Amino acid sequence: DAGVTQSPTHLIKTRGQHVTLRCSPISGHKSVSWYQQVLGQGPQFIFQYYEKEERGRGNFPDRFSARQFPNYSSELNVNALLLGDSALYLCASSLTGQPRGTEAFFGQGTRLTVV
């Protein structure tokens, strides 16, 4: 079975541009979460979607938005890119919101560089 797939794997954008990152969860998983991992730091939670509804949002500006589609895939959009948005963006999928201890499976990430 395919794991969590993210695209693209790498991209370079210019300050002020817009970027869309994509994630396909494991088949049957209905929850997708997005994390930002700046070099040398732990991942920071951005969004969680479950059954196409936003269930949680981290401390990120409104330039960051996301959505989940009927097939449970997801897009993360970032507008007006800043140099500080350069990071590895990780997508994680989970089967459901219950029970406690449910494992989150991570993709390999999209490496975004803003120049």
Add this chain to the structure above:
Amino acid sequence: GDSVTQMEGPVTLSEEAFLTINCTYTATGYPSLFWYVQYPGEGLQLLLKATKADDKGSNKGFEATYRKETTSFHLEKGSVQVSDSAVYFCALPLGSNDYKLSFGAGTTVTVRA
């Protein structure tokens, strides 16, 4: 809010040495606790977890015990291999949902042959 504090690295060891990475947590109640591993150029993989106090998670020779008395979840391995070279993250849930995770800063481990 809930958070984890992880020992800073980097840590460099020789093969077959003992590894321990400290992790302490601050939380209301008793959340699940996780260790994730990130191998070079890859995403995160769940290494082990514990869902309640006194639970011991184990996988691939690694162990961690959920100790509520010391609010700790230290990761240990008795004999490391070169293939264990990676970044290790301690994590706990941000809220009532276990997949909204708060991660520590990560500890880079390098094992030399």
